[in-house]
Amino acid sequence: MSLNTPTDKVCLWTLDHDQPASLATYTANGGYEALRKILAEKTPAEQIIEQVKISALRGRGGAGFPTGLKWSFMPRSFPGDKYIVCNTDEGEPGTFKDRDILIYNPHQLIEGMLIAGYTLGARAGYNYIHGEIFEQYQSWERALQEAREAGFLGKDILGSGWDFDLHAHHGYGAYICGEETALLESLEGKKGQPRFKPPFPASFGLYGKPTTINNTETLTSIPWIMRHGGQAFLELGKPNNGGSKIFSISGHVNKPGNYEIPLGTPFSALLEMAGGVRNGHKLKAVIPGGSSAPVLPADVMMDCTLDFDSIAKAGSMLGSGAVIVMDETVCMVKALERLSYFYFEESCGQCTPCREGTGWMYRIVNRIEHGKGRPEDLDELVRIGNNIGGRTICALGDAAVGPVVSFVKHFRQEFEYHIENKRCMVGG
């Protein structure tokens, strides 16, 4: 299927082609046509933003914020420099979709960033790429070079008189840089410590200039929306949850990987696409939206559809669409120990509740896992969590609390067993 025909694949349709990443494949299937049309017709920015609003495209990086609304915050007529920034700092455990966009459809991201840059009046754009996927940083730079040589980037793009350029910037090992203001600090060559908000990036962003930051999958959806219209995108999903979305499924399934499916698809259907729970095992729990999303027990998850509203109603969040599947062999204490260590390790250290609290939570879960838990520990974990949540500059504090509180809530018995018997109730 191609970009020419509406299809349920918005971002990864190139996988049906022999050379998915090539410029030739992209342009032969309608790639860069949306940009060409916008530049030729000098489409007013308001019209583009209106289509994005109609599409009900919601940020694919985790927060689910409506993209059209975010774009409308940008002071487009502000004289002086403005920037568009793409967030490919994909380091939320379980999430690996943006990497596949860079591998299989780099040009649609470039076109999306170009359209965003044109709409928001930006002079340049940067794509901040997770340091651990350095090979994709290099390959996306090669795609930029191809686009530049073909006249899609640089001076006087396609003879329109419009100048715009894009660059890749790599991280080097810091989860926190996925937070948009930490990302901006990092892009400025500093430690990635989140900024206090307000001011928001739309008024004070990169180098203090108005900046819009969108996730990779979000920006890659833009050319599709401009070609087929916001309404067609909306109809791929369901009201308030427009489009299809890439779900990254990992853990105990037979075929882990990325599946681009309409928002609103039942979880059970995704599980089936991924080959089901690994052979002979039973579903125990699912983290539906990346490690920061509260865990859900199997029976709750099996009743969910995969969209922002359904997962929120079940008490978790769709987040980045990273679905971590756990079967009955998983010790929930051990699983939580690893996640707690992650947030402790990745806290930037700026806010006391997060810097200290993530360490306290990790050490408590660690001692429970190693048979040294105390009866009061579970209430203590929840108490610490409640003192972190909402008391930090950025969302990492809340993200660290989500797993702790939800694991203890849904699997309390297992934690109590560990504390009383100094061993695991799973697998002896």
Place this chain on the structure above:
Amino acid sequence: MQTPEFQLSAEALAQIDQEVAKYPAEQKQSAVMSALRIAQAEKGWLSKDAIAYVADYLGMPAIAAYEVATFYNMYDLEPVGRNKITLCTNLPCQLQGADKVAEHLQARLGIGFGETTPDGRYTLKEGECMGACGHGPLCLHNNHKMHAHLTPDAVDKLLDDLK
């Protein structure tokens, strides 16, 4: 702070210049992450001299570059072996078998995480999410090359191939 003999090659400096060109002229500091990465790739690790040199080259205070080098965990502030293996042990990789791979790596090399073999051939590190969980267990070789679907056998082959 900076010892005069520290120097990067002309090739490394040319690479840094390419990075600097991505940013507005007055924002050279934006290139510090790349510049430190390039210096580390050439020298094997980042000494204080290397960091000060990079800072000086970009016209920023040495302490600001040092803050960056210490904040991001892929920079090595101590010498490492010729082959640094960083294994992701985070939850999705753990569910897919990273624990077994970790045990095997440590037993085979006779070192723990954060250590280097006496012959200087391998350093082992524990890493955080690399963003390719569907292909886990995963490791990075010298920060930039990812190896996926690791098993004890695959690790043996990888180690044998790395001189």
